[in-house]
Structures are given as structure tokens and as C-alpha cells.
Amino acid sequence: MTVTWYVVLSAVLFAIGAGGVLIRRSPLVILLCLELMLNAGNLALVAFSRAHGNAEGQVFALIVMVVAACEVVVGLGLIVAIFRRRLPLNVDDLRELRG
Amino acid sequence: MIYVAFFAGAIGAVGGAVAVIAMRNPFYSVLALVVHLVSLAGLFLLLYAQFIAAAQVVVYAGAVMVLYVFVAAYVGAAEEPLWEPIPGQRFLAPLLAAALLVELAIAIIGTGLSALDSNGPTLPAGFGTPTQIGNLLLERFLVVFEAASMLLLVAAVGAVTLAARSHPRAEADEAEGPAA
Numbered sequence: 001m002t003v004t005w006y007v008v009l010s011a012v013l014f015a016i017g018a019g020g021v022l023i024r025r026s027p028l029v030i031l032l033c034l035e036l037m038l039n040a041g042n043l044a045l046v047a048f049s050r051a052h053g054n055a056e057g058q059v060f061a062l063i064v065m066v067v068a069a070c071e072v073v074v075g076l077g078l079i080v081a082i083f084r085r086r087l088p089l090n091v092d093d094l095r096e097l098r099g
Numbered sequence: 100m101i102y103v104a105f106f107a108g109a110i111g112a113v114g115g116a117v118a119v120i121a122m123r124n125p126f127y128s129v130l131a132l133v134v135h136l137v138s139l140a141g142l143f144l145l146l147y148a149q150f151i152a153a154a155q156v157v158v159y160a161g162a163v164m165v166l167y168v169f170v171a172a173y174v175g176a177a178e179e180p181l182w183e184p185i186p187g188q189r190f191l192a193p194l195l196a197a198a199l200l201v202e203l204a205i206a207i208i209g210t211g212l213s214a215l216d217s218n219g220p221t222l223p224a225g226f227g228t229p230t231q232i233g234n235l236l237l238e239r240f241l242v243v244f245e246a247a248s249m250l251l252l253v254a255a256v257g258a259v260t261l262a263a264r265s266h267p268r269a270e271a272d273e274a275e276g277p278a279a
Contacts, residue, residue, distance in 0.1 A: 002217060003215050003219055008207060009112065011204060011207060013113065016117060016196070018199050019192055019193055020120035028167075029128050032129065032167070033120060036135065039135070042139075043139060050222075051215060052219070053226070055226060055227055056235065056239075059235050061151050062151060066251060068159075069163055070253075070254035071254075072166065073254045073258040077257065077258035077259075077260075080262040081262055
């Protein structure tokens with residue numbers, strides 16, 4: 001089982017996540033797709049760590065998980081705040097910032 | 100044996116990822132993501148990343164997904180309208196994703212990293228165990244570790260600020276009404 005398999009799998013997962021961000025319009029599902037992309041990156045980091053026999057890549061993956069948790073917490077806070085103000089949960093309706 | 104384990108994990112991961120974007124109900128999307136994350140934890144085990152696999156199951160598939168489930172239940176299933184502000188988004192988006200995949204595949208095929216085509220070096224005993232990761236985190240990457248804890252603190256405070264009800268004082272003013 002060469003490391004290339006894992007890297008290719010992570011590329012496939014990243015592309016699926018990116019496609020989900022482009023297709024879906026509910027902010028909750030977009031956050032889930034961001035998780036997919038971050039986890040694809042994690043898989044690539046761990047695979048490279050295996051390829052070089054160096055555990056520093058795994059520390060990197062751990063820090064990516066921390067950053068993903070922060071992103072989830074802030075994103076879900078935003079979604080709850082949007083829901084409380086009775087605004088539509090649809091990224092196409094929430095575009096006043098675009099000018 | 101390793102091939103069977105890898106393909107089981109890969110099918111679980113890809114199937115879970117596709118289900119996340121295919122399900123119309125966000126609640127089912129969250130459950131599909133749990134399947135995806137657990138499959139990925141199996142793949143991490145195959146790559147000798149024991150600690151990362153355990154953290155993935157406990158922290159990610161456990162704690163973070165519970166947060167998602169709560170918010171999905173709180174917000175409820177919001178129906179997505181068929182109306183599209185960007186014409187042809189339904190066809191354009193998968194096309195762009197496929198283009199990204201092709202680009203990544205070209206990069207992987209054309210890479211000069213010779214280590215990619217091997218099984219990797221023989222690993223010393225204790226590779227990827229909590230002991231080794233802990234030693235690295237608290238010695239070589241101590242600053243990173245502390246920065247991560249600061250980041251988590253800031254994110255937690257930010258989430259409370261965002262999601263909390265408005266200030267009690269302001270709420271009282273609203274209740275009194277403009278006439279008061």
C-alpha cells in the first residue's frame with residue numbers, strides 16, 4: 001500500500017468538499033463541507049508523515065483539528081445568531097456585505 | 100489484509116463525503132459526516148497515527164459532531180429553494196470541483212517526491228503513540244501548543260458573544276418600549 005493511494009484519496013475528498021461548498025446553500029451544510037476539506041488536508045499530512053517516518057506531520061494534523069474546532073464553534077455561533085434574528089438561513093439571501 | 104482495510108476505509112470516507120452533500124436534511128448530513136470521520140480514523144490507524152485516530156474519534160466524531168447535531172436540531176431542516184441566483188450553478192459547481200480534482204491529480208502524478216511511491220521507511224517502535232506526540236508537543240512545539248490554547252479560548256469567548264442573548268440591560272430597554 002504505497003503512500004500515493006492515501007494522497008490520491010485525500011485529493012478526492014478535498015474535491016468533494018469543495019464541490020459541496022459550491023453547490024449547497026445552507027450555511028450549516030457549508031460548514032460540514034469545510035470540515036470535509038480540512039479532514040482531507042489532515043489525511044494528506046498524516047500520509048506524508050508516514051512517508052517520511054517523521055511524527056511532526058501528526059502534530060500538524062492535531063493543530064489543524066484545533067483550528068477546525070475553533071472554526072466550528074464560531075460558525076455555529078453565527079448560525080444560531082442568524083436564526084435568532086429570524087433571518088433566512090440561506091447564503092444567497094445573506095449577501096448585503098457584498099455591496 | 101491491508102488492502103481490504105484501506106479500501107473499506109476509503110469507501111466509507113468517500114461514501115460519507117458524498118452523502119454529506121447529497122442529503123437534503125442537514126441532520127442526515129451530520130450523521131453522514133460521523134461515518135466519514137470514523138472511516139478516516141481507521142485510515143489514520145493504517146498510517147500508524149494511533150493518537151490522531153483516537154483524537155479523531157473522541158474529539159471530532161464525538162464532541163464536535165454533538166455540537167453540530169444540537170444546532171441542526173435547534174435550527175431545524177431549512178428547505179433549500181430551487182431558485183438559483185447564479186444561472187447553471189447546479190452544473191457549473193460539479194464541473195469546477197472536477198477541474199480541481201484533475202489539477203490535484205496532475206500535481207500528484209508529476210510530483211518529484213520519491214517517498215510517495217514507497218511504503219515509507221520502517222518505523223521505530225512507538226511511532227505515533229501519545230508518548231511521542233506528547234513529547235513533541237510539549238518540547239519542540241510548545242509555542243504552537245500554547246498558541247492553539249489561546250486560539251481555543253478566543254473562539255470560545257467569541258462564540259458566547261455571538262450566540263448569547265443581547266445584553267440584559269438592552270433587553271430591559273426593549274421591554275420598556277420606546278414610550279418609557
